[in-house]
Amino acid sequence: MNQQELNSLRKEYSLKSLSETDVKASPFEQFDQWMREAVEAKLPEPNAMTLATSTFEGKPSARVVLLKHFSSEGFSFFTNYESRKAKQILQNPYAALVFYWPELERQVRIEGKVQKASDAQSDQYFKTRPEGSKIGAWASPQSTVIPNRKYLERLMADFEEEFKGKPIKRPSNWGGYVLSPTLFEFWQGRPNRLHDRIQYSLVNNVWKVERLAP
Numbered sequence: 001m002n003q004q005e006l007n008s009l010r011k012e013y014s015l016k017s018l019s020e021t022d023v024k025a026s027p028f029e030q031f032d033q034w035m036r037e038a039v040e041a042k043l044p045e046p047n048a049m050t051l052a053t054s055t056f057e058g059k060p061s062a063r064v065v066l067l068k069h070f071s072s073e074g075f076s077f078f079t080n081y082e083s084r085k086a087k088q089i090l091q092n093p094y095a096a097l098v099f100y101w102p103e104l105e106r107q108v109r110i111e112g113k114v115q116k117a118s119d120a121q122s123d124q125y126f127k128t129r130p131e132g133s134k135i136g137a138w139a140s141p142q143s144t145v146i147p148n149r150k151y152l153e154r155l156m157a158d159f160e161e162e163f164k165g166k167p168i169k170r171p172s173n174w175g176g177y178v179l180s181p182t183l184f185e186f187w188q189g190r191p192n193r194l195h196d197r198i199q200y201s202l203v204n205n206v207w208k209v210e211r212l213a214p
Contacts, residue, residue: 016190023209034101045066046101049064049098050100051064051095052097067099081174094114106186108186112181114177116175138159141155183201185199185212186200190214
């Protein structure tokens, strides 16, 4: 694809609006409303979010993970504690999330500090996973180089045999993280690229609401 073809990929946004006087006082309540609307619109995986982390040197990386729980305490996701993202969180606990719902012409950006979820929280979520996903958590040496697909399939088969007829407990190197937000931005697409951007920033434990230029 050449530059001209890329430049022609433009979408004009609708007349939907977002005002700082209309949003909820709490960014968590505003997020809950938008998430509910994304679910009601039957969007594919509305809980998919880009998670950006970085090393202590500030070298970033990003990937899409799934939000599994949120409350005023923070936003939770689960992964292998030996994965690349986990190693970067250990080096630099500050991270960012982005939700993108193109059908609704909306984005949500969230920034904050990440910490491990409790063992009880991780155990509770692990119990809800399908059996195949539970075994997959044991089988995958996440983010490490492997020789081929068959190597992974053999590991999967080995753990299926090991846990045959037995309850599958959570691996000690797998569990949850919680990002506690200090900043939210709610983005609503508008015509002529004059998008609405409403920012919540945490100042002295109070959420300050402001409009940002697009």
